[in-house]
Amino acid sequence: MTIELSLLIWSAILAFAYLGVQSIVYRMDYGIKHANSQRDNERPPNKWTVRAQRALGNFLETYPVFIVLAVATELSGRSDGLTQWGAIIWFAARWAYLPAYFIDIKQLRSSIWSISLMGLLLMFFGVAF
Template sequence: MSVELSMLMWSGVLLLVLVVMSANANILAMGMSWGFGNRDEAAAPEGWGARVKRTYINHLENTVIFAAIVLPVSAAGISNEMTMLGAQIFLGARIVHALAYVGGITFLGLRTLAYFAGVAGTVMILLQAV
């Protein structure tokens, strides 16, 4: 498997972890009977539970964009130092972003910096295809 596709796979693993964390936060906030029910009432987690939900939604959005760029680039056989580095930057930045967001870390705008680093990694790959 190429480095780029491997980073996409691990981004999917991170998404899975975040979704499971969010589901657990919902059950902790609303109770097990809510979890087994129809969930007509929206979950209302607070604190880290609310942050993990926002984190997984943000990560889902960014992973879709990353995949929409990495998959055709990979299918076209484009793989070089720039695409590999861009993919590694994307995943590393997304991990830092998730940890900062869920952990509520606001020091020096770390979460925002990580977000833009992930975008930059994605753009690095895109530039190799144009």
């Protein structure tokens, strides 16, 4: 099994982490009773809930690209240094991104996001050319 495919499988845990953090933070903000309701007339969320929702949304925007590139690498048999390092960089950066979204250090979150994008670009160039 290639590194890319292995990281694709392990990325399910990463997705569960993003979903879990968002779910836990939401329940801490609104309470379990409200979370189990229809959520009609919901008050505005606190900043932590907003950050958790944004982090999850951002992950879900890039995750399909990683899936496509990992599968394309596997199916094409083009796993090489570019695709392998790209997958590792994306995977590590996405783990770092989650706590970074909650830490208020200027440019930290954006820098980590840029690093994860570089990982995807490495994968793309490795599989496409």
